[in-house]
Every structure is written in C-alpha cells, then in structure tokens.
Amino acid sequence: MKKQQLLNNTKTIKMHSAKEVVNHMMANDAFSQWLGIEVIENEPGYAKLKMVVRTEMTNGFNIAHGGIAYSLADSALAFAGNGRGTHAVSIETSIAHTKPAHSDDVLIAEALEKSHTKRFGIYEVTIKNQHKELIALFKGTLYRTGKEWET
Numbered sequence: 001m002k003k004q005q006l007l008n009n010t011k012t013i014k015m016h017s018a019k020e021v022v023n024h025m026m027a028n029d030a031f032s033q034w035l036g037i038e039v040i041e042n043e044p045g046y047a048k049l050k051m052v053v054r055t056e057m058t059n060g061f062n063i064a065h066g067g068i069a070y071s072l073a074d075s076a077l078a079f080a081g082n083g084r085g086t087h088a089v090s091i092e093t094s095i096a097h098t099k100p101a102h103s104d105d106v107l108i109a110e111a112l113e114k115s116h117t118k119r120f121g122i123y124e125v126t127i128k129n130q131h132k133e134l135i136a137l138f139k140g141t142l143y144r145t146g147k148e149w150e151t
Contacts, residue, residue, distance in 0.1 A: 018085075021149045024149065026039060026079075031071065032071075035071060046113065047077075047083065049111075050108050052105070052107075053103055053105045057103070058102070063102055064102065064103075072127060085148055087144070088121060093141070094138070095137070097136045099133055099136075100135075101129060101135050107128070108130075110126050111123050111125040
C-alpha cells in the first residue's frame with residue numbers, strides 16, 4: 001500500500017535544459033545506443049554527435065550502409081529540436097551522400113537550426129569523417145507538438 005501511495009504522490013518535473021532532455025531521450029533510445037552514438041555537445045537548436053562505423057554496418061560494397069549516416073543525422077536532428085524542451089517529431093527529411101564512409105571511420109554529425117517557430121523547425125545536419133571530409137548533408141523539418149518534456 002505504501003508503494004502505491006508513493007507512486008500516486010510522484011510529482012512530474014519539467015525538464016529545463018537541453019542536456020536534461022537529450023540525456024533522457026538517449027537513455028530511452030535503443031537504436032541510438034546500438035549505433036554507439038555519443039553526445040558531444042547540445043543546446044537548444046543544436047547538437048553534435050559522434051559514432052564509429054562498425055563492420056556490421058557495412059553493405060555489399062564494403063562501405064557504410066546509407067542508413068547509418070541517415071540514422072546518425074536523424075538522431076542529431078531529434079536532439080537539436082527536442083533540446084528546446086518541447087516534443088518535436090520529424091515530418092520531412094532528406095539526405096545527400098557525398099562520400100562513402102568505411103568501417104572504423106569516426107563520423108561527426110552537427111545539427112544546426114536554420115528556422116524556428118512555435119510549431120516548426122528547419123535543421124541542417126552535416127556529417128563529416130575523422131578527416132573532416134563531408135560524408136553527407138541532411139535537411140529535416142520538425143513539428144513541435146506543444147507538449148513539454150517531463151520526467
């Protein structure tokens with residue numbers, strides 16, 4: 001009975017910083033964890049992520065599957081947009097692959113907000129390898145639901 005009373009008395013706490021939101025998202029994001037994504041930096045409207053391409057992420061051409069760069073960029077988009085404290089989901093994305101990535105490459109994704117309104121955000125994500133060579137350019141549009149992030 002006491003446990004039930006404690007559960008009923010649990011207060012909802014609003015997350016106030018981009019770091020709190022992104023840490024919460026990352027802790028519950030099995031796919032980003034599987035990718036091995038590390039959050040290097042984040043603030044409202046901005047995120048910088050890092051990951052290493054593993055052999056099981058390569059395709060028949062012995063290069064990283066295009067979905068790997070896309071997934072890294074998509075996580076960067078999500079972390080940059082949700083870092084404003086409101087739930088935001090992608091409604092449109094596109095990617096242009098400019099150079100192949102290989103096993104053991106270190107990929108860095110940087111998401112930068114280009115436009116911000118109450119309901120929408122437009123972001124550009126660049127993905128570079130450890131040699132600072134551009135691997136892909138990604139564009140994404142987020143819809144902000146209006147629901148604040150809470151614990």
